[in-house]
Amino acid sequence: MKFILASTSKRRIEYLKNFGFDFDIKTVEIAEKVFEGDPVKTVIYNAYMKAYEISKNNNLIVIGMDTIVELNGKIFGKPKDKLENFKMIKELLGKNHRVITGIVALKGEFSIIDYVISVVHFRKEVDMEVIEKYVESSEGLDKAGGYAIQGLGSIFIDEVLGPVDNVIGIPVLKVYEILNMMEEV
Numbered sequence: 653m654k655f656i657l658a659s660t661s662k663r664r665i666e667y668l669k670n671f672g673f674d675f676d677i678k679t680v681e682i683a684e685k686v687f688e689g690d691p692v693k694t695v696i697y698n699a700y701m702k703a704y705e706i707s708k709n710n711n712l713i714v715i716g717m718d719t720i721v722e723l724n725g726k727i728f729g730k731p732k733d734k735l736e737n738f739k740m741i742k743e744l745l746g747k748n749h750r751v752i753t754g755i756v757a758l759k760g761e762f763s764i765i766d767y768v769i770s771v772v773h774f775r776k777e778v779d780m781e782v783i784e785k786y787v788e789s790s791e792g793l794d795k796a797g798g799y800a801i802q803g804l805g806s807i808f809i810d811e812v813l814g815p816v817d818n819v820i821g822i823p824v825l826k827v828y829e830i831l832n833m834m835e836e837v
Contacts, residue, residue: 653674653713653831653834653835654674654675654676654712655673655674655675655676655712655713655714655715655757655831655834656675656676656677656678656706656707656710656712656713656714656715657675657676657677657678657715658678658679658680658702658703658705658706658714658715658716658717659677659679659702659716659717660677660679661717661821661822663802663820663821663822664717664821664822665677667817667820667822667824668822668824668827671824673827673831675715676712678706678714680702680705680706682698682701682702682705684698684701684718684729685697685698686720686727686729688725688727689725691720691722691727691750691752692752692754692767694718694720694727694754695718695719695720695752695753695754695767696718696754696756696765696767697718697754698716698718698754699716699717699718699754699755699756699765700716700754700756700758700765701716702716702717702718702756703715703716703756703757703758704716704756704758707758707759711759711760712759713757713758713759713831713834714757714758714759715755715756715757715827715830715831716755716756716758717753717754717755717756717821717822718753718754719751719752719753719754719796719818719821720751720752720796720797721740721744721749721750721751721752721772721796721797722749722750722751722752723743723744723747723749723750728740728744728749728796728797728798729796730793730794730795730796730798731792731793731798733793734787734788734790734793736798737787737792737793737798738783738784738787740792740797740798740799741783741786741787741792741798741799741808742780742783744774744797744799744808745774745775745776745778745808746774746775746776746777747773747774748771748772748773749771749772749774749797750769750770750771750772751769751770751771751772751796751797751814751818751819752767752768752769753767753768753818753821753822753823753826754766754767755767755768755823755826755827755830757830757831757833757834759834762834764830764833764834766826766830768814768815768818768823768826769814769818770812770813770814770815770816770818770819771812771813771814772801772809772811772812772813772819773809773810773811773812774808774809774810775807775808775809775810778807778808782807786799786804786805786807786808789804791803791804791805792805795821796821800820801816801819801820802820
């Protein structure tokens with residue numbers, strides 16, 4: 653089933669293509685909002701706004717997604733710079749945090765809104781020099797929480813509870829389920 657992905661994320665695009673999904677890519681600039689203390693509302697709102705703007709002029713299913721990292725109520729988006737990236741990684745060390753992806757599918761007046769949560773535990777003992785080298789790689793600058801589980805950022809991770817692909821920002825099985833439900837509309 654063909655759909656439109658409302659995303660500029662190279663990871664999402666590549667992942668979905670690798671799984672054989674049939675989609676076009678359209679992007680829209682939205683002012684993403686953070687609802688402090690409510691990470692689920694944050695990802696659902698941002699995913700919805702991405703999909704909504706594109707769905708206004710389309711008859712195909714439009715899927716929007718948004719991913720954040722949450723630690724004890726504090727929401728971590730993408731770091732603004734290397735210093736913020738360093739501080740994020742340091743703050744996550746030795747702790748469990750949640751990675752939450754909101755997924756919104758729209759077609760006409762029909763919508764499906766869902767989210768996926770994975771819990772990630774970061775190692776406690778990591779030399780500051782290792783963190784500095786990671787930050788210098790710039791890999792985490794465009795990632796929620798400042799790290800990429802599928803890349804060099806995996807060195808910080810002890811354990812993941814829940815879908816690993818959600819930590820990458822693209823819970824493939826959930827997208828598949830949503831598309832199947834939308835096909836019945």
